Amino acid sequence: QVQLVESGGGLVQPTGSLRLSCAASGFELDYRGIIWFRQAPGKERDWVSCISSSDGLTLYEDSVKGRFTISMDKSRNTVYLQMNDLKPSDPAVYYCATDPVFGSSCSEMSRRHASDLEVWGQGTLVTVSS
Numbered sequence: 001q002v003q004l005v006e007s008g009g010g011l012v013q014p015t016g017s018l019r020l021s022c023a024a025s026g027f028e029l030d031y032r033g034i035i036w037f038r039q040a041p042g043k044e045r046d047w048v049s050c051i052s053s054s055d056g057l058t059l060y061e062d063s064v065k066g067r068f069t070i071s072m073d074k075s076r077n078t079v080y081l082q083m084n085d086l087k088p089s090d091p092a093v094y095y096c097a098t099d100p101v102f103g104s105s106c107s108e109m110s111r112r113h114a115s116d117l118e119v120w121g122q123g124t125l126v127t128v129s130s
Contacts, residue, residue, distance in 0.1 A: 002026035002119050004034075004096050009124030012086055020081040020124060022096030029053060029072055032103040034079040036070065037114055038092035038126075045095070045114040050106035051079055057106040063089065086128045093123040 008020040022034055033052025039045040049070040050059045058070050069082040079096065099117045102108040109117065 002098075002100075004098065004119060004121035006094065006096055006121040006124040009094060009126045011127045011129060013130050014086060014088060014128055016086050016128070017082070017084045018086065018126060020083065020094055020096075020126075022079045022081075022121060024077045024079070024098070027098075029074050029077055029079070032098050032100075033057075033106050033109065034072070034096050034098055035106065035109045035117070036079075036081050037095045037097060038090075039095070039123075040092040043092075047110050047114075048094070049081060050110050052104060052106040052109075054104035055106055059106050059110050083126070086126070088128055091126055091128045093125050095123045096121045 003025045005023045012018050030053050035050040036048045037045045038048050048061050049068055051070045051072050067085045071080045097117045097120045
């Protein structure tokens with residue numbers, strides 16, 4: 001059974017850092033990438049970052065470039081999202097996702113609407129407040 005489990009969210013002050021984890025099971029990260037989305041209250045679920053071994057890409061949405069870093073530990077079958085210099089615009093529930101059809105390609109996943117992707121974690125809440 002394909003499953004994703006996020007962890008690492010919490011409360012942090014502005015300019016602080018958090019590292020989110022997305023533990024995957026039921027598939028190998030050699031063959032399928034992981035994309036992070038976030039959803040703030042009343043807003044759409046938008047993609048943030050993606051990593052895939054299959055197409056060799058790491059992608060970032062413009063507002064997080066230079067602040068967020070995505071990485072993959074294949075030995076743990078886990079993807080991490082290191083978030084630095086957190087801003088008041090970053091608070092949201094952060095989800096990791098993949099897909100049996102589009103999941104090998106970050107180019108493809110980042111173009112898709114969230115509703116197109118089949119496999120999701122439960123989400124982890126990130127709050128930025130002084």
